[in-house]
Amino acid sequence: MDHNLPGSPELVTSRLETEFAVPAQVEDAYRRMADFARLHGSQNRRVILVTSGGTKVPLESHTVRFLDNFSSGTRGATSAELFLQADYAVIFLYRHRSLFPFVRRFAALNILDVLRLKEGVGLEEPRVEPDLTALPNIVEILHRYESVKQKGLLLPVEFSTLSEYLHLLKAAAQALSPLGSSAMFYLAAAVSDFYIPASEMPQHKIQSSSGPLQLSMKMVPKILSPLVKDWAPKAYVISFKLETDPSILVDRARKALETYNHQAVVANVLDTRRSCVTIVTRDSQIDLRLSDEEAARGMELEEKIVNYLQDCHAHFISQ
Amino acid sequence: MDHNLPGSPELVTSRLETEFAVPAQVEDAYRRMADFARLHGSQNRRVILVTSGGTKVPLESHTVRFLDNFSSGTRGATSAELFLQADYAVIFLYRHRSLFPFVRRFAALNILDVLRLKEGVGLEEPRVEPDLTALPNIVEILHRYESVKQKGLLLPVEFSTLSEYLHLLKAAAQALSPLGSSAMFYLAAAVSDFYIPASEMPQHKIQSSSGPLQLSMKMVPKILSPLVKDWAPKAYVISFKLETDPSILVDRARKALETYNHQAVVANVLDTRRSCVTIVTRDSQIDLRLSDEEAARGMELEEKIVNYLQDCHAHFISQ
Numbered sequence: 001m002d003h004n005l006p007g008s009p010e011l012v013t014s015r016l017e018t019e020f021a022v023p024a025q026v027e028d029a030y031r032r033m034a035d036f037a038r039l040h041g042s043q044n045r046r047v048i049l050v051t052s053g054g055t056k057v058p059l060e061s062h063t064v065r066f067l068d069n070f071s072s073g074t075r076g077a078t079s080a081e082l083f084l085q086a087d088y089a090v091i092f093l094y095r096h097r098s099l100f101p102f103v104r105r106f107a108a109l110n111i112l113d114v115l116r117l118k119e120g121v122g123l124e125e126p127r128v129e130p131d132l133t134a135l136p137n138i139v140e141i142l143h144r145y146e147s148v149k150q151k152g153l154l155l156p157v158e159f160s161t162l163s164e165y166l167h168l169l170k171a172a173a174q175a176l177s178p179l180g181s182s183a184m185f186y187l188a189a190a191v192s193d194f195y196i197p198a199s200e201m202p203q204h205k206i207q208s209s210s211g212p213l214q215l216s217m218k219m220v221p222k223i224l225s226p227l228v229k230d231w232a233p234k235a236y237v238i239s240f241k242l243e244t245d246p247s248i249l250v251d252r253a254r255k256a257l258e259t260y261n262h263q264a265v266v267a268n269v270l271d272t273r274r275s276c277v278t279i280v281t282r283d284s285q286i287d288l289r290l291s292d293e294e295a296a297r298g299m300e301l302e303e304k305i306v307n308y309l310q311d312c313h314a315h316f317i318s319q
Numbered sequence: 320m321d322h323n324l325p326g327s328p329e330l331v332t333s334r335l336e337t338e339f340a341v342p343a344q345v346e347d348a349y350r351r352m353a354d355f356a357r358l359h360g361s362q363n364r365r366v367i368l369v370t371s372g373g374t375k376v377p378l379e380s381h382t383v384r385f386l387d388n389f390s391s392g393t394r395g396a397t398s399a400e401l402f403l404q405a406d407y408a409v410i411f412l413y414r415h416r417s418l419f420p421f422v423r424r425f426a427a428l429n430i431l432d433v434l435r436l437k438e439g440v441g442l443e444e445p446r447v448e449p450d451l452t453a454l455p456n457i458v459e460i461l462h463r464y465e466s467v468k469q470k471g472l473l474l475p476v477e478f479s480t481l482s483e484y485l486h487l488l489k490a491a492a493q494a495l496s497p498l499g500s501s502a503m504f505y506l507a508a509a510v511s512d513f514y515i516p517a518s519e520m521p522q523h524k525i526q527s528s529s530g531p532l533q534l535s536m537k538m539v540p541k542i543l544s545p546l547v548k549d550w551a552p553k554a555y556v557i558s559f560k561l562e563t564d565p566s567i568l569v570d571r572a573r574k575a576l577e578t579y580n581h582q583a584v585v586a587n588v589l590d591t592r593r594s595c596v597t598i599v600t601r602d603s604q605i606d607l608r609l610s611d612e613e614a615a616r617g618m619e620l621e622e623k624i625v626n627y628l629q630d631c632h633a634h635f636i637s638q
Contacts, residue, residue: 056387060563064561064563065386065387065388065389067378067387068385069383069385070383070384103430110419111422111425111454112461115449115457116461128451129449130449135430135447138434139444139445141431142447143445145431146436190383194532204562212538213512213513213536214535215535215536216532216533216534218531219531245523
């Protein structure tokens with residue numbers, strides 16, 4: 001392999017270290033992820049890293065403006081919930097304020113709209129009560145959420161910027177690598193393809209009086225390359241492909257598999273992402289669809305995705 | 320005045336109509352805002368439009384990527400609360416998912432962490448109870464929130480994109496204009512200075528395989544210009560200026576006042592925005608500061624800003 005190629009694992013790792021400042025929280029996050037992996041590995045539990053939400057790419061060092069990616073985090077948060085149900089231990093690497101497992105069901109509500117004041121009798125203080133009609137299935141969901149917390153099966157790790165995401169992903173890969181094929185990477189986050197290197201960034205807010213804005217953005221190093229080859233070479237790795245043009249979708253997914261040599265790509269088109277994905281592996285390609293009837297009774301496409309991929313993972317481990 | 324200037328009110332209005340598609344919700348929002356203004360105007364209540372949060376600027380028509388502005392909405396949401404306390408009726412034009420009056424105090428909490436399951440006795444269903452230790456002052460805040468809702472003093476209107484913001488601001492100005500000097504505009508939203516016109520936008524997701532990204536962004540029309548001159552010429556208008564470089568702050572604020580001929584600019588520097596602002600009017604300039612001691616006992620800088628500006632507004636009305 002020509003290691004001077006822009007995507008070579010060595011070059012990506014070195015660009016990560018030189019062009020993206022290491023965020024303060026990485027060391028501590030690494031320690032927590034490594035402890036989590038060790039504990040659950042010792043109990044023979046499979047461990048998955050689910051990434052979720054978009055990345056923020058600053059355009060100025062004192063950041064006022066940034067480039068962002070569309071992603072509410074639905075795919076990641078829903079899948080994390082289902083992997084927990086399938087008895088995985090889950091590291092949830094998610095964008096600050098994107099959707100969170102379990103909580104996602106109530107994300108549209110504000111907390112003051114679901115609490116009610118009940119006037120006390122006589123001199124009694126007023127009481128605060130939840131409005132259960134605004135919180136469907138709350139008992140069941142609280143049960144599941146509290147049980148997951150109590151058993152320590154979910155480790156949330158937050159990021160906001162692209163830099164944070166890249167360094168935390170590397171730390172996660174190194175934390176999970178000792179688990180070999182029992183570790184899974186489910187890279188559902190919508191990561192920016194472009195960024196402005198710190199050295200080329202204006203220090204202060206770009207002035208609008210200077211006229212139209214010309215931005216020249218560099219391509220983000222292809223982190224999948226060292227992740228698959230160097231950081232967690234035995235793990236089961238799933239990447240995601242989101243396009244708006246359906247005609248190029250499967251080709252791009254296949255190309256990614258050839259380039260990075262990982263296990264699977266979940267490919268989807270923006271407009272139909274809630275009802276249809278194509279999962280591409282080296283020797284298979286399957287469409288998973290949610291029918292209108294299934295959607296109507298509250299089923300989510302992620303159930304099919306997680307079912308399918310955990311079978312793939314079990315097969316991978318057994319080999 | 321030379322009406323061919325890029326910032327002339329006529330040119331801004333015409334660019335708004337031709338380059339920014341009118342969002343579907345504007346007509347309905349206009350009707351709700353006009354009704355709200357009419358009702359509160361008839362009760363001799365002052366009405367304020369508070370804008371809050373950043374704007375989203377799409378880079379693609381099927382949007383995956385967008386440019387965003389840093390803004391959690393703290394200034395807007397906190398000020399809206401205080402203007403309500405000062406007996407204004409408030410139209411709150413805010414970015415989807417940015418902070419909201421009252422609710423902002425609990426924004427860092429997730430709803431499942433503040434509810435507890437209490438097992439029922441015997442065959443009783445488990446009960447859901449709020450964890451009041453996680454909700455400081457909840458009784459007082461619920462009281463205020465419910466009272467504001469009940470009296471209909473707060474009209475929330477949501478936006479996400481720059482286009483939505485611009486058209487909704489115009490609609491708000493037209494809805495408030497009949498109130499003359501009793502109407503106030505408090506434009507705290509962090510609005511993008513740059514955008515890509517729909518006609519120059521790629522239809523599909525920009526491919527990273529095409530190499531580095533060159534973006535050429537046009538300047539957003541200066542909406543303050545027609546707002547002050549044509550849409551609500553008698554109102555009290557306050558704009559905001561956020562810089563990262565303190566040395567240019569007051570100059571820029573003065574320049575804005577000269578250019579748009581409105582009443583006040585609240586100027587602040589990113590790093591110190593929670594503890595210090597400068598309010599600049601045509602014939603005054605005042606620094607408002609929050610001391611460490613004031614901050615420690617829970618005071619917020621917005622109390623000083625709102626106090627000062629409502630005095631200015633009262634004086635303006637009386638003239």
